[in-house]
Amino acid sequence: MRGQLALGAWMKPSVVTIEPNGHFCSDCAVRDFAVCSSLDPAELREFEHLGRRVHFAASGTAFSEEDITTSFYNVLEGVMRLYKLLPDGRRQIVGFALPGDFLGMNVSGRHNFSADAIVAVTACQFAKAAFGRFIEARPHLLRRINELAIRELSHARDHMVLLGRRSADEKIAAFLLGWRERLFSLKGSSDTVPLPMSRQDIADYLGLTIETVSRTFTKLERRGVIEIIHGGISLLDPAQVEALAAA
Amino acid sequence: MRGQLALGAWMKPSVVTIEPNGHFCSDCAVRDFAVCSSLDPAELREFEHLGRRVHFAASGTAFSEEDITTSFYNVLEGVMRLYKLLPDGRRQIVGFALPGDFLGMNVSGRHNFSADAIVAVTACQFAKAAFGRFIEARPHLLRRINELAIRELSHARDHMVLLGRRSADEKIAAFLLGWRERLFSLKGSSDTVPLPMSRQDIADYLGLTIETVSRTFTKLERRGVIEIIHGGISLLDPAQVEALAAA
């Protein structure tokens, strides 16, 4: 039985469905690589009561930049876009969140980016206060969170290089390879790269326009390097894509 | 008496001077806002033996990307540039380090950017292994490090927006304000912003060319918004600079 709850009627229609129980961390899909990988079975049982499963419909918002942080999220299923907006509406996507990603950490008490679902998302939601108390006594969990933050920081720096110093072709090539690499750890190796996000999302992630993204895909397809398929891209010549990415 | 040591003869001539003793954490300039702010007086005395003071001459290299991490650094004095290079030499500066900044954290065991001194730098150097052992038993230090990493991550995301979505004028204006803001906590408020880094450094930080940086400064000066002074910029009309930064 599911409860229905409209979260923040003042924002985009984003219906959240909550399942209060019936789930166990021990058989969670992200058990081995999310934050919770640092917990032993006994801790896990306690942890179970801390989080509750929430669902976001496609294009539903989990939280917005500057919102006061009341919850952390552990993505279990689906894909989210994390982004910042300039006052005039220009958008920069600072990352995509996939299963296993932990969202919401900040120093100021407010979120420093917005997050919404690209496809239907399932996440584990934790009340900030309770989660904070749980960490308090468990340095290994803190160490795990720190590890995730440092890894994220490394990705952020790589992305700065892409945004500041790469051409459109290089950006597209690097994006395809990077996205394939991220999916690799979730779904295994494949030269067919599913792209659940829109062209606009890709453009806002790479610091390009939608037209340039589209043209670059078409160009690479005409050269026989990739094939544009429904809902993704197939890498016909991965070595060539790597050469284009220039690093 | 000072020891002299050539660190890594294979890299740029970077002379490191080591002072083995005669320094106390308790009267360290960055005591209150660096990682060590989380330590109590007793811990601080123990901590003292872990670090040693090192000096880098201007343009000396502390570590390079992909180097195996053997040390962490706590900047005490001076300014460093943190950057990544593409194979063909394009450079992206991912940040500037100032007193109080902690460098070297990573997950892979290798540095994910290079760091060198812009002006003469003094830093507190910690052997990775010993530092790791010290943290082990001190969750509050770990929490402090985590806090610094999360703050850094927030800056990184802001910078992604700048690199991906702002015009040259906006980049320059935002840079001047951001740099002033960072110096504010160290030296207090001032409309005179010292710029110890070169135009090339600024360009590589903002994803521009040196010519565009120079031209933009000149343009703003002609408009009476700033004044280019020796070793820095004076903000004649800070409100106008803020308007230009567009956020």
Add this chain to the structure above:
DNA sequence: AAAGGCAGTTGACGCAGATCAATTTTGACC
């Protein structure tokens, strides 16, 4: 199956910022 709408593609054109090329300024060293 017709209609409407949105995502994506394609084309024509313009411009912000890169590139190329001199100068000028600054600073270090004798």
Add this chain to the structure above:
DNA sequence: GGTCAAAATTGATCTGCGTCAACTGCCTTT
């Protein structure tokens, strides 16, 4: 103070990508 090299500025020109606009194809609704 004179010499030299590196850093910064300025100008002329070029171009990659953005902007504007039209079109296509797919999905949803009725």
